[in-house]
Amino acid sequence: MNTANSTVSDLLRMHSRPARAFAVLYAVTCVVLALNTAPHAEVRWPLAIAVIVCVAAAYALVAVEGDPLPVRPALAMTFSGAIASASVLWVVPADPAPHPIELWPFGMSTTILVFMCVRGRTAYAWCGMLLMLVVAALWSHLTGPGMGYGLGLTITSAGPVLMGTVCAYTIRPLARSIYLLRARSMQRIAAESAAAAALEERDVRLGSLDASARPLLERIVSGEPLDENERIECGLVEARLRDGLRxxxxxxxxxxxxxxxxxxxxxxxxxxxxxxxxxxxxxxxxxxxxxxxxxxxxxxxxxxxxxxxxxxxxxxxxxxxxxxxxxxxxxxxxxxxxxx
The missing domain is CATH 3.30.565 (Heat Shock Protein 90)
Structure with a gap:
């Protein structure tokens, strides 16, 4: 992981294998809920549309890179909840009152909206929530009970989105601070390691210089004249030092x-x-x-x-x-x- 460019998605591991496994579990849950709704539906194929839309949104959430979430996927997720909810409500009668499990697109789509908040698209998430409430209000208005009835059944979905909003405004700045501190720590450690390596290299070179030059320096200091071999060794030491610098x-x-x-x-x-x-x-x-x-x-x-x-x-x-x-x-x- 590149710490300097890491995001809250990396902090929550939203592109990891466990996240993809969660998306698979999400898809299975959608299928199970749709099958439970099927016996009460007037027409069944819209339920498949709702499942496909929800699963596609979940897959995009864990597969699409970028922070904040890119605009096009965010727009698609914004409308996914309304499309899935409309597909199910279209085939579910308002009277008798639908069982809460038959309103599953609202809960499943709310999960997507919460994670949209976490990934930096809070405004899009609230637009998606508003669209789902509009769908519920129109459904109950057109089927007879009135707009308030539909809103009463679905308004509770706004609670998790509100919590996701608060969490996003808390976690996202915190994630940036965490990764910034980690990047600075890694830079400091790298600098310390480089300094230690330089000191170690210097000590090695000093040790080598001491071993090769000290005997000759002591011979020169003694005042005795150098013989031919010693002059050659002095030249070799000088050349070796020059090579070490160049x-x-x-x-x-x-x-x-x-x-x-x-x-x-x-x-x-x-x-x-x-x-x-x-x-x-x-x-x-x-x-x-x-x-x-x-x-x-x-x-x-x-x-x-x-x-x-x-x-x-x-x-x-x-x-x-x-x-x-x-x-x-x-x-x-x-x-x-x-x-x-």
């Missing part, structure tokens, strides 16, 4: 050993790093190191320039080898040679 990505034991051996033979080596290897995988890096070691070992005299290119280049690493002949070796982003 091309830290190439500072691995096998490359260090190959470079030191080549320099003892009198080969001039230059290493440069423009960061194309920063995101390379360990396997690719190992392949590049093998190619660099092979190039260094192949030169008896002359020079070798190893350059890690900028990230946008076609090749990742180039090596210019000047020995008995001049060769330019290119290594691609997969760690394999692309030119020689």
């Amino acid at each position: 091309a830290p990505v190439l500072q691995v034991p096998e490359v260090d050993r190959a470079a030191a051996t080549a320099r003892r033979r009198g080969v001039e080596i230059v290493m440069l790093d423009d960061h194309a290897m920063d995101s390379a995988s360990p396997e690719v890096r190992r392949a590049v190191y093998r190619e660099v070691v092979d190039a260094l070992d192949s030169v008896r005299e002359g020079s070798v320039t190893v350059r890690v290119l900028p990230p946008a280049r076609a090749a990742m690493v180039t090596m210019l080898v000047k020995g008995e002949d001049v060769r330019r070796i290119e290594i691609g982003h997969d760690g394999r040679r692309t030119g020689n």
Whole structure:
């Protein structure tokens, strides 16, 4: 989950498998209620329309991404309750009074409206509630008992929508605060980890420098003249320090050993790093190191320039080898040679 862009839908896991399982249970409930209503219906096929509309709205609620809920799905859900209610009331007689279970589209559609509130479409949810009340009032008016009768049967559905509204205005700002705090916490942890890694890398480099340079520094401080081998070792330490500053990505034991051996033979080596290897995988890096070691070992005299290119280049690493002949070796982003 991308914490910085997370929403209340993510907090409630409205796109998760449990949410989809809840939608399936919702669909089964609609079917059961429609079957219970069927014996009392004058015509049965409108009940199927009500079931299809309610199930489609529930599926869209858990399947459609975005916060707040996109306008088109929200509009469809707004009218779903009125369509489902009208489909059932059309075939249910007003006299005798319908059993509460026969008014199931109101309760099932109210569930959709409540979650519309949670997903940031409170105004659409109340429009849907108003449309359902209008349908109930028209039904009772046209069938005889009067508008008040239909409103009295269905007005209680507004209660859950009101609670959903209050909950939405409470949960949504809270969710934003939770995810904002979590994002800041993750940024702080990442910064601390990066600082710790930098300190660890610094300690490793200081330890390596101490092991290689301290004996020579102590020898210099002693005032005794340096012999030829010690002068060579001083040059190798200086070159290694320069490589560590110019091309830290190439500072691995096998490359260090190959470079030191080549320099003892009198080969001039230059290493440069423009960061194309920063995101390379360990396997690719190992392949590049093998190619660099092979190039260094192949030169008896002359020079070798190893350059890690900028990230946008076609090749990742180039090596210019000047020995008995001049060769330019290119290594691609997969760690394999692309030119020689």
